[in-house]
Amino acid sequence: MMLTNGGPRESFYRAVFNEILTGLGTVTVPDLPVPDPALKLDPSRYEGVYGGPGTWYEVSAEGGRLFLTLVIDPMQAEILQKPDRIGHELLAVSDTHFLMPPTDPLEDTQTVAIYDFVDGQARYLHTNCRVSPRTGPLDRVGSGS
Numbered sequence: 001m002m003l004t005n006g007g008p009r010e011s012f013y014r015a016v017f018n019e020i021l022t023g024l025g026t027v028t029v030p031d032l033p034v035p036d037p038a039l040k041l042d043p044s045r046y047e048g049v050y051g052g053p054g055t056w057y058e059v060s061a062e063g064g065r066l067f068l069t070l071v072i073d074p075m076q077a078e079i080l081q082k083p084d085r086i087g088h089e090l091l092a093v094s095d096t097h098f099l100m101p102p103t104d105p106l107e108d109t110q111t112v113a114i115y116d117f118v119d120g121q122a123r124y125l126h127t128n129c130r131v132s133p134r135t136g137p138l139d140r141v142g143s144g145s
Helices: 009-023 074-080
Strands: 048-052 055-062 065-072 085-092 097-100 110-118 121-127 130-136
Touching: 048 121, 055 121, 055 130, 065 074
Parallel strands: none
Antiparallel strands: 048 055, 048 130, 055 065, 065 085, 085 097, 097 110, 110 121, 121 130
């Protein structure tokens, strides 16, 4: 087991475990999947607000591309010395799985799943070991989009 709480933890984990696993002559940790640029998604299925008190995610579409904005409580953002809104492009791997490239060179690419569609809308967003329920539509006026 390895416990980390910041920095490029996924690439560190992969490097350490691949070294150990290679030495044991067994399979290694697979690389992240590659985005599929030919995949055509209906952005309206994913758009919305997901999360709960303190932190939430806004998924929006622009020019046929999906974006995820992490919105942090202003007090928490001040403590972390980060902006209260951090935007990322979502790169589709499938109709439910995405890669989210980092905006900080000290972070790794993250995986995001948006899934469980009911009436054409996703119900959950899963990233960073957390599942966030969809709480409503995207408020284009209040979101700054």
